[in-house]
Amino acid sequence: MAKAKSAFVCTECGAEYSKWQGQCSNCREWNTLSEIRLTSARPGAAAASGSAGRGGYAGALTKEVVDLSGVDLTEVPxxxxxxxxxxxxxxxxxxxxxxxxxxxxxxxxxxxxxxxxxxxxxxxxxxxxxxxxxxxxxxxxxxxxxxxxxxxxxxxxxxxxxxxxxxxxxxxxxxxxxxxxxxxxxxxxxxxxxxxxxxxxxxxxxxxxxxxxxxxxxxxxxxxxxxxxxxxxxxxxxxxxxxxxxxxxxxxxxxxxxxxxxxxxxxxxxxxxxxxxxxxxxxNLSAIFLSRSEEQASGSLVMVVWEGTRPILVEVQALLDESALGNPRRVAVGLDHNRLAMLLAVLHKHGGLFTGDQDVFLNVVGGVKVLETSADLAVLLAVVSSLQNRPLPRELVVFGEVGLSGEIRPVPSGQERIVEAAKHGFTRAIVPRGNAPRQAPAGMQVVAVDKLSEALEAL
Structure with missing residues (x-):
């Protein structure tokens, strides 16, 4: 009886090996290789292969090729x-x-x-x-x-x-x-x-x-x-x-x-x-994520993020406290921890505000995970608000990507984000200049900025 063949597959990345090893060479994870049995080839496969070697690719093994322009474009039901x-x-x-x-x-x-x-x-x-x-x-x-x-x-x-x-x-x-x-x-x-x-x-x-x-x-x-x-x-x-x-x-x-x-x-x-x-x-996603407290507090700001095909208004909260440790803590819930460290460095370099002696805690209300970079400017302004203990206006909404040189970069679907904020009663927005509309929605004051320093002055 022929010996059953097996392979070892990494459960993390799907890489396949002929023998077991402790660490996956592809994703560098340990103890993730599991053995699987390989199914044997069909009995007729060898015969088909032999006839193919003699010029026998004909009959059932022949497949028609088609031109891409001739493919049926009927809508998928x-x-x-x-x-x-x-x-x-x-x-x-x-x-x-x-x-x-x-x-x-x-x-x-x-x-x-x-x-x-x-x-x-x-x-x-x-x-x-x-x-x-x-x-x-x-x-x-x-x-x-x-x-x-x-x-x-x-x-x-x-x-x-x-x-x-x-x-x-x-x-x-x-x-x-x-x-x-x-x-x-x-x-x-x-x-x-x-x-x-x-x-x-x-x-x-x-x-x-x-x-x-x-x-x-x-x-x-x-x-x-x-x-x-x-x-x-x-x-x-x-x-x-x-x-x-x-x-x-x-x-x-x-x-x-x-x-x-x-x-x-x-x-x-x-x-x-x-x-x-x-x-x-x-x-109405924005309504459930905007159940804010009636009392104004520092470090709280509303931002507009884009999820799939629609904008969502969510609240980001920042809390800064003087650290008693030699290595201050950086905690981000719902945001990328590494990006937070980068943004704090940009704030120090181009905004003149030092947070190296502060514990920084960030939280996106409602358990939302923000994956895009449009939250950068809102995160920094919330940090500044908590650092200086000065509440931001409740009618203010912010979005924009922050670059390493302190520039504020435009983000996709900026017009739709501003319209969504206006629908929920916000009257002022700080946005990248590239996203500034030609005509703002009725009752909405749009402040366009190019640099982080301009955004801090606009507050």
Missing amino acids: RFSSTFEEFDRVLGGGLVPGSAVLLGGHPGAGKSTLLLQTACRLAQSKRVLYVTGEESLSQVAMRAHRLQLPTHGLKMLAETSVETLLAVVERERPEVLIIDSIQTMHLEDIGSAPGGVAQVRESAAALTRFAKQSNTVLLLVGHVTKDGTLAGPKVLEHMIDASLLLEGGSDSRFRTLRGQKNRFGAVNELGVFAMVELGLKEVK
Whole structure:
């Protein structure tokens, strides 16, 4: 009997090696290599290869090539998931034949969101919900507690991929939900469910079926303690969209962010509120993040960030306190820690304000993670406000990128940001000169600046 071949795959970056080693040479992480069994080639592969060597690439092995200009540009058909925020992150809705991976921490609401989606879709489409972690009675009790319409939703408690594929071949659902991919296993792979080999091959088999049958495949995936998806990185290459549901147990809001999407924009954001009857859509994002205190306090400022295809107004808070340590602390919640250190150096060099003896704490209210550089100017002005203990006007809104030479650079969609701020009653804005509109919205005073020193003078 031929010896089964195996390889070792890094669970962090997906790099593959022929033998085990303690450290991954690609991402430099330790103890991340896991063994997977390689499937043997088809019996006819060698014969096909031999005939090819003799000029035998003909018949079934011949593929037609087409000109790019002749490819059909028909719009990809979609249908709604019944949640507008879910559709927004997906790029407009669910695409038949697509594979979508939904990840998140335990308790984030992954199963709740998909159960609500499944029950609503089942009223008009054939939906099969496969649970590998919970019993059917547990899912039924949750649906009853959330007061969902349960009629028409097909359920299956199964962890074997072979059995599952036989059932879906008979049922032919339009939407197939797997909760979760870490519980699925193939009989011919010796490792335990949740291992690298099982997750990789199970996802490949299910995705292959979805492509062939035009079924929408929704997979639930767990995340590791550092927030990355558990299992091999190659799993993200198999699927069409990777979504992450974020939100701690101490917050009633959940954010759904697109990390990869072949049918829409990435980094799109959808927000849900966890209520008694499950997840509820939040359509006016700025309103929930602007619940500010009535009392004016130093270090508080509103900025306009761009998430996906829409602007959001969020509050950034800064607190500076004289440090008793030789190495002052720099803490940023919702912002990049390294960028904070850079901005403080720019403030000292080009603004003349020294913070080297101060502990600096920054927080973006509402648990929002700001990934873009348009928050730079707002962060620095909030730091200055706390340093000098002087509150900023409540009607002031700020955005702009700060360069290392102290210049204020324009950011994308500046006009839309100003209009969004005016809608929420803000009457003054400090923006980069490149984003200054020709005509400001009614009641809005726009101050355009080129340098950090000009922004400090404008305060």
